[in-house]
Amino acid sequence: RKEVEQDPGPFNVPEGATVAFNCTYSNSASQSFFWYRQDCRKEPKLLMSVYSSGNEDGRFTAQLNRASQYISLLIRDSKLSDSATYLCVVKDRSNYQLIWGAGTKLIIKP
Amino acid sequence: EAGVTQFPSHSVIEKGQTVTLRCDPISGHDNLYWYRRVMGKEIKFLLHFVKESKQDESGMPNNRFLAERTGGTYSTLKVQPAELEDSGVYFCASSQEGAGKDRYEQYFGPGTRLTVT
Numbered sequence: 001r002k003e004v005e006q007d008p009g010p011f012n013v014p015e016g017a018t019v020a021f022n023c024t025y026s027n028s029a030s031q032s033f034f035w036y037r038q039d040c041r042k043e044p045k046l047l048m049s050v051y052s053s054g055n056e057d058g059r060f061t062a063q064l065n066r067a068s069q070y071i072s073l074l075i076r077d078s079k080l081s082d083s084a085t086y087l088c089v090v091k092d093r094s095n096y097q098l099i100w101g102a103g104t105k106l107i108i109k110p
Numbered sequence: 111e112a113g114v115t116q117f118p119s120h121s122v123i124e125k126g127q128t129v130t131l132r133c134d135p136i137s138g139h140d141n142l143y144w145y146r147r148v149m150g151k152e153i154k155f156l157l158h159f160v161k162e163s164k165q166d167e168s169g170m171p172n173n174r175f176l177a178e179r180t181g182g183t184y185s186t187l188k189v190q191p192a193e194l195e196d197s198g199v200y201f202c203a204s205s206q207e208g209a210g211k212d213r214y215e216q217y218f219g220p221g222t223r224l225t226v227t
Contacts, residue, residue: 004152043201043218044153087153095166096141096205098216100153 001026003099006088010105015080021073021104023088030099032091033064035073037084038103044087048073075106083108112136114219116202122225128190131222135184135204141165142185143205143216144177148198156200159185192226199223 006023013019021035033050048055050062050071061074071088088101115134123129135142144156156175157167161182170177174193179185189196203216 002152043220045218046215049215096143096158096216097155097166097169098143098145098153099155100145102152 004101006101007104012107015108015110017078019075021086023071025069025090029092030090031093033071034089036087039084078108080108114204116219116222120223126191131187131200133185133202139204139206141205143203145201146198194226197226
């Protein structure tokens with residue numbers, strides 16, 4: 001079983017739609033949670049950290065459920081520029097390693 | 111402020127040859143990381159430096175890989191001899207310890223795409 005599992009994708013959605021990404025992690029000792037975005041042939045970039053209380057940044061909302069070991073990312077009113085691969089990432093208490101999901105590719109169509 | 115830089119951007123070598131990748135972290139960042147993504151797989155951690163010291167090298171695949179960070183500034187990752195399965199994109203990242211919400215943010219370089227033929 002992978003440490004971090006994501007929807008395999010790709011997601012093909014029309015511009016303006018709401019998109020939801022799901023992620024589960026296996027290590028209950030995980031301490032920090034993130035969503036990264038990676039454009040084709042580019043480096044991953046931090047999109048949002050995810051907190052237990054949930055957090056929102058404009059059109060993006062992230063949620064964490066520690067009991068279920070589940071993380072989500074919601075994108076509202078999707079834009080063409082949101083097309084990218086979204087990576088779920090966790091970090092445990094003991095070190096600085098980032099543990100990555102395989103990513104879900106999002107394609108926004110006009 | 112300059113971001114993390116990596117050199118070269120691409121490298122194509124033959125099996126058995128040696129390749130050295132270089133990473134320059136963001137100035138002042140004590141933490142430097144190497145990650146790798148092989149085709150069709152998720153990004154995997156290789157190792158972590160704090161200044162010039164190896165803090166965690168649990169992700170290094172085998173002894174063909176050697177990472178150094180002399181002087182605590184830039185880092186090199188040498189693969190010798192390279193094998194076909196070493197092909198992939200090698201990312202370097204750096205972070206700065208400190209208080210605040212950005213404490214753990216790792217900033218990534220553009221990566222080096224390594225192809226072993």
